[in-house]
Amino acid sequence: MTINQSGWRPEAPRDGADATPATFTGNKALMLEEPLIFELGGSDRTGVDLPAPPSVTPRLGGLERARPIGLPGLTEPEAVRHYTRLSRQNYAIDLGLFPLGSCTMKHNPRLNERMARLPGFADLHPLTPVDGAQGALALIHLVGTWLKTLTGMAGIAMSPKAGAHGELCGLLAIRAAHEARGDARKVILVPESAHGTNPATAAFCGYAVQAIPATADGRVDLAALTARLGPDVAGVMITNPNTCGLFERDMIAIAEAVHAVGGYVYCDGANFNAIVGRVRPGDLGVDAMHINLHKTFSTPHGGGGPGSGPVVFSEALAPFAPLPFVEEQDGRFVLVEEETASAAHHEQAFGRMVAFHGQMGMFVRAAAYMLSHGADGLRQVAEDAVLSANYILRSLEDVLEAPFAASGPCMHEALFSDANLAPGFTTLDIAKALIDEGFHPMTMYFPLVVHGAMLIEPTETESKAALDQFIGALRSVAERARAGDATLKAAPIHAPRRRLDETAAARKPVLVWKPAPLADAAE
Numbered sequence: 001m002t003i004n005q006s007g008w009r010p011e012a013p014r015d016g017a018d019a020t021p022a023t024f025t026g027n028k029a030l031m032l033e034e035p036l037i038f039e040l041g042g043s044d045r046t047g048v049d050l051p052a053p054p055s056v057t058p059r060l061g062g063l064e065r066a067r068p069i070g071l072p073g074l075t076e077p078e079a080v081r082h083y084t085r086l087s088r089q090n091y092a093i094d095l096g097l098f099p100l101g102s103c104t105m106k107h108n109p110r111l112n113e114r115m116a117r118l119p120g121f122a123d124l125h126p127l128t129p130v131d132g133a134q135g136a137l138a139l140i141h142l143v144g145t146w147l148k149t150l151t152g153m154a155g156i157a158m159s160p161k162a163g164a165h166g167e168l169c170g171l172l173a174i175r176a177a178h179e180a181r182g183d184a185r186k187v188i189l190v191p192e193s194a195h196g197t198n199p200a201t202a203a204f205c206g207y208a209v210q211a212i213p214a215t216a217d218g219r220v221d222l223a224a225l226t227a228r229l230g231p232d233v234a235g236v237m238i239t240n241p242n243t244c245g246l247f248e249r250d251m252i253a254i255a256e257a258v259h260a261v262g263g264y265v266y267c268d269g270a271n272f273n274a275i276v277g278r279v280r281p282g283d284l285g286v287d288a289m290h291i292n293l294h295k296t297f298s299t300p301h302g303g304g305g306p307g308s309g310p311v312v313f314s315e316a317l318a319p320f321a322p323l324p325f326v327e328e329q330d331g332r333f334v335l336v337e338e339e340t341a342s343a344a345h346h347e348q349a350f351g352r353m354v355a356f357h358g359q360m361g362m363f364v365r366a367a368a369y370m371l372s373h374g375a376d377g378l379r380q381v382a383e384d385a386v387l388s389a390n391y392i393l394r395s396l397e398d399v400l401e402a403p404f405a406a407s408g409p410c411m412h413e414a415l416f417s418d419a420n421l422a423p424g425f426t427t428l429d430i431a432k433a434l435i436d437e438g439f440h441p442m443t444m445y446f447p448l449v450v451h452g453a454m455l456i457e458p459t460e461t462e463s464k465a466a467l468d469q470f471i472g473a474l475r476s477v478a479e480r481a482r483a484g485d486a487t488l489k490a491a492p493i494h495a496p497r498r499r500l501d502e503t504a505a506a507r508k509p510v511l512v513w514k515p516a517p518l519a520d521a522a523e
């Protein structure tokens with residue numbers, strides 16, 4: 001083990017044949033180790049040359065800081081290197097294929113970024129009077145119109161800031177619609193395969209969540225759903241295409257049954273990429289659906305955002321949609337901020353979701369994406385995304401069990417399970433070995449209805465060559481796991497960190513840096 005100048009220790013190599021010899025620095029060729037910035041820069045140093053502050057008479061009543069603030073002091077090159085080295089430890093869509101299922105990690109065209117940085121959009125103050133913001137309002141209106149057209153829906157709320165926020169918006173509109181009739185319903189039905197945000201949103205709105213089982217072919221069990229319906233059911237939350245990568249063929253029958261008991265249909269539209277331009281959810285009886293602009297409409301995501309989750313509404317729910325909204329009146333765009341200002345569609349608005357209009361930068365990116373693809377291009381997005389996923393499904397189903405392969409073609413994502421692996425080998429081993437192959441792992445253990453699930457969404461932006469390389473890597477790893485190759489258990493062996501104790505990291509995260517104990521720090 002090496003202790004370098006700053007007192008920071010690179011990770012010790014593990015025992016065993018797979019261990020690569022340690023280097024003095026902990027670096028592995030171009031893969032550079034990097035300590036915390038506090039370990040790197042002592043608080044006794046500084047990278048800038050500031051004059052001593054003039055003496056002032058404190059007016060803080062004795063509350064002024066008595067000790068140094070403890071910020072690390074780095075020279076400019078040290079600071080630049082620190083952040084550059086950290087950035088190299090990220091996996092990114094600009095580096096390689098990102099197979100995370102349900103996330104639609106597609107390439108983000110640079111044109112979008114150029115447009116979002118136009119000063120007229122980027123520097124506009126949210127309180128600019130509407131006469132000075134006509135271009136921005138026109139753009140919000142344009143994106144909203146495209147989304148309503150693509151989904152076949154009557155109303156839209158542009159302001160929600162992510163998918164989960166959109167779910168909240170949709171369920172608050174459903175609740176407002178029931179309350180307006182004096183009908184305090186208590187139950188929301190959610191399929192077992194739903195994304196965790198669905199039951200969380202329903203519970204947050206005060207509803208009791210009840211699970212709807214799936215059929216053996218991975219879809220919502222229509223008979224079980226209809227059997228559970230009744231006057232206490234406020235609505236259902238259905239993901240279509242669902243998280244098993246399958247189209248819910250019974251969607252119209254589901255919607256008719258829910259409407260017959262006075263409930264509403266919320267559709268989780270996170271998977272819209274598979275059907276955009278091909279299917280209009282409004283034609284399937286959906287009452288509210290969020291659209292993750294940061295998935296289907298390409299804006300970058302991961303690493304914490306930003307997101308944008310506009311919600312489209314049916315005729316029945318549109319009057320309850322939140323404020324504010326943009327409207328075109330006599331060739332001008334107005335921002336309707338109060339319930340009384342306009343009767344059109346929002347006369348019973350349930351309130352606001354956010355202080356201002358939503359994520360303007362995301363709207364600009366989505367508009368650039370829509371306009372550069374055109375309607376025919378967006379349809380091709382869905383077709384190519386589905387083709388890519390089916391290519392992966394059919395190329396690997398001989399080595400990995402594909403639980404719903406018999407249910408017909410998949411939509412935009414391919415689902416595999418750990419059923420075919422040698423005893424003791426799991427989905428985790430496959431994911432860790434993919435890191436050694438230079439890929440971000442797929443989504444693991446989701447959806448929960450499939451044991452050891454591996455959910456792979458290649459998106460339409462990968463070339464056949466890139467898909468073939470990924471398929472080759474996954475095939476090689478899967479064959480090792482089927483053969484019981486013990487070296488797989490050590491993976492990843494080429495990564496800067498090996499297998500971490502993920503449970504401890506989640507349960508006992510170390511979020512505060514503490515200076516090293518004196519014995520270590522003394523030099």
Ligand SMILES: *Cc1c(COP(=O)(O)O)cnc(C)c1O
Nearest residue numbers: 102162163164195197268270307
């Ligand atoms: C991504 C996703 C969500 C949540 O969207 P966020 O923008 O992350 O809040 C909900 N449901 C499904 C199926 C998703 O894939």
